Every structure is written in C-alpha cells, then in structure tokens.
Amino acid sequence: MIATATRPLLEVKDLCVDYLTDRGAVRAVDHVSLEVRKGEFLGIVGESGCGKSTLLFAIARLLTPPAEIASGDIWFEGNDLVSMTESELRHFRWKQYSVVMQSAMNALNPVMSIGEQLRDAFDAHQHLTGRQVEKRSEELMRIVGIDPVHLRSYPHQLSGGMRQRAMIAMALAFTPELVIMDEPTSALDVVAQRSLMLKIKQLQREFGFATIFVTHDMSLVSHFSDRLAVMYAGQVVEVGETRQVFADPKHPYTVGLMRSFPSITGALQPLSGIPGSPPDLARPPAGCRFHPRCPHVMPRCKVEEPDFYAREADLVRCFLFDA
Numbered sequence: 001m002i003a004t005a006t007r008p009l010l011e012v013k014d015l016c017v018d019y020l021t022d023r024g025a026v027r028a029v030d031h032v033s034l035e036v037r038k039g040e041f042l043g044i045v046g047e048s049g050c051g052k053s054t055l056l057f058a059i060a061r062l063l064t065p066p067a068e069i070a071s072g073d074i075w076f077e078g079n080d081l082v083s084m085t086e087s088e089l090r091h092f093r094w095k096q097y098s099v100v101m102q103s104a105m106n107a108l109n110p111v112m113s114i115g116e117q118l119r120d121a122f123d124a125h126q127h128l129t130g131r132q133v134e135k136r137s138e139e140l141m142r143i144v145g146i147d148p149v150h151l152r153s154y155p156h157q158l159s160g161g162m163r164q165r166a167m168i169a170m171a172l173a174f175t176p177e178l179v180i181m182d183e184p185t186s187a188l189d190v191v192a193q194r195s196l197m198l199k200i201k202q203l204q205r206e207f208g209f210a211t212i213f214v215t216h217d218m219s220l221v222s223h224f225s226d227r228l229a230v231m232y233a234g235q236v237v238e239v240g241e242t243r244q245v246f247a248d249p250k251h252p253y254t255v256g257l258m259r260s261f262p263s264i265t266g267a268l269q270p271l272s273g274i275p276g277s278p279p280d281l282a283r284p285p286a287g288c289r290f291h292p293r294c295p296h297v298m299p300r301c302k303v304e305e306p307d308f309y310a311r312e313a314d315l316v317r318c319f320l321f322d323a
C-alpha cells in the first residue's frame with residue numbers, strides 16, 4: 001500500500017518523439033523523463049522550438065502525424081498511456097486528465113455556444129439529464145469566475161481571458177487528477193494573465209489537481225510552480241524544486257534563462273540573455289546540445305553527451321556537475 005501512496009501520478013520515462021519529415025526524422029523530444037506527483041504544479045520552461053508543446057501533446061496522447069512517439073513510457077497511476085487504444089483513451093482523457101491550450105479560439109468550436117460545447121462533452125462522457133447538465137455547467141462557469149449567462153455566448157463574444165476560463169471550465173468538468181496546460185495565459189494582456197493565473201492556482205488548491213504548465217514566462221513559474229523542468233533542444237537539462245532552481249540555477253542554460261528575465265524580487269539586472277540560438281533539431285550538435293552557446297564549454301562537451309548528475313535536490317545534465 002505504501003508503494004501506491006508514494007507512486008507519482010504521472011511518470012514519463014525516456015520519452016522520444018519524432019516528426020517524420022522529408023528530411024528525415026526530427027527528434028523534438030529526446031529521452032525525457034519526468035514525474036508529476038498528486039496535486040503538484042510542475043512548470044516547464046525553455047526557448048521557442050525546444051519541444052515543450054510536443055512533449056505535452058505526447059503525454060496527452062494528442063500527437064498527430066507527422067509526429068509520433070518513437071520510444072519510452074508514460075504511466076498514469078499505473079496505466080500505460082503509450083499503448084492505450086483511441087477508444088480506451090476516450091474514457092481516460094477528460095476524466096483522468098485534461099488539456100488547456102494556448103488559444104481557446106482554436107480549441108473551442110466557433111459555431112457552438114459555450115453551453116452547447118459543455119453539453120456535448122457531458123453527453124460523450126457521462127449520463128446526466130438535461131437539467132443536471134445545465135446545473136453542472138452553471139456551477140463550472142461560476143467556479144472559473146464567469147457569469148453563467150455566458151453559457152449562451154459564442155466564443156467570439158467573449159474576451160480572450162473569458163475564453164481561456166471557459167476552456168478551463170471544460171477541462172475541470174470531470175474533476176481530473178491532472179490538467180495539462182500549454183501557455184494558457186500567453187495570448188492575454190498582463191492584467192488578464194495575472195488574474196487567470198491566480199484563478200488557476202486557487203482552483204488547483206480547491207480541487208487538488210496536479211498541473212503541468214508550459215510557459216515562456218519565468219516570473220509566472222517562479223510564483224506558481226512547485227517544481228521546474230528546464231528544456232533545451234528537446235531535452236530536459238535541469239529539474240528541481242522551483243525555489244531551489246531560482247535561488248541557485250546550475251545548468252549554464254538555466255543560468256542564461258534566468259538572466260534573460262528581470263529579477264522579480266532582487267535588484268534590476270541588465271538583460272544579458274543567451275547569445276546565439278537553439279540548434280536545428282534535424283541536425284543537433286554532437287555532445288552536449290548547448291555546447292555552441294555555453295560559456296563554460298570544455299573539450300569533452302563537444303564529443304560526449306552529458307548524463308544527469310544530482311546536485312542537492314536538482315538533476316542537472318551538464319559535465320560541470322560530474323564529480
């Protein structure tokens with residue numbers, strides 16, 4: 001029983017995802033391993049094109065060609081997600097985990113009202129009477145802070161922030177254990193972003209779901225995530241407690257990322273950023289993928305691929321910690 005109690009909610013092991021292109025396979029997710037515990041908020045950060053969305057889509061089993069899981073495992077409470085059939089997944093998705101994407105405008109059906117879309121979801125997954133669906137839909141709207149009158153609204157009649165909230169209402173319809181979020185606030189202005197983030201955090205506390213939250217925004221993860229995974233060129237390069245990673249970033253890429261954003265609590269620093277740009281994933285550099293940009297590059301970095309090394313509670317994929 002102890003084993004069950006301590007088992008993570010989600011375990012991703014050595015996951016590889018390829019895009020099968022005319023130029024050959026592009027490995028967008030390369031041997032990624034992650035764990036998410038019950039109720040935990042895991043942030044994932046990294047520059048554009050490093051594989052964050054591909055990783056989330058793979059975990060949610062929503063990849064479409066030319067993308068495919070090349071190898072690895074995804075375990076959700078002991079269930080093997082990789083080998084699940086589409087019909088098995090239909091029961092699993094929404095009830096066990098759900099997904100909120102960057103743009104609700106793309107995810108919502110433009111010709112159906114929010115209420116109709118919720119009703120469709122309920123009809124597909126649960127046997128409720130019309131009145132029960134109505135009551136539950138109203139309750140969900142209130143939970144995310146929208147007046148239930150907007151159940152009659154179409155997506156284009158809502159503000160960006162309200163559309164994202166409506167998406168979150170749908171994602172919570174069946175009280176899943178995990179909500180996977182891909183930059184849910186990034187299309188919003190700063191004020192709407194902050195209010196949506198506070199709402200997500202409040203809902204998370206209230207309902208106890210775990211979250212994998214992808215963002216470009218370091219200040220968001222610093223405030224809201226429990227643990228943080230930093231991705232570079234398809235790989236996780238550092239993972240640890242958010243507080244620890246911010247207080248003492250270890251991987252040279254994490255250090256560079258931190259410098260690319262103004263310090264939230266400390267004195268203002270010049271935004272030095274990271275020179276250069278991430279590699280083309282069709283032809284990643286040999287050895288450590290960060291070596292062409294790394295200020296600490298050593299001869300071995302150009303030929304050998306670093307493994308993960310443990311430092312305090314962090315795991316770091318860098319030879320500087322191989323001792």
Ligand SMILES: Nc1ncnc2c1ncn2[C@@H]1O[C@H](COP(=O)(O)OP(=O)(O)OP(=O)(O)O)[C@@H](O)[C@H]1O
Nearest residue numbers: 019021026028047048049050051052053054055281
């Ligand atoms: N349709 C596609 N065909 C081929 N390669 C693709 C395709 N979509 C993505 N890729 C490859 O996968 C990589 C990762 O893309 P992904 O969208 O997962 O990155 P991301 O970290 O989510 O970026 P962003 O921060 O811009 O959303 C890209 O750099 C690209 O090399």
Ligand code: SF4
Nearest residue numbers: 288291294301318319
């Ligand atoms: S392994 Fe080498 S090149 Fe890669 S981040 Fe560490 S020091 Fe830099």
Ligand SMILES: [Mg+2]
Nearest residue numbers: 052053054182
């Ligand atoms: Mg993305």
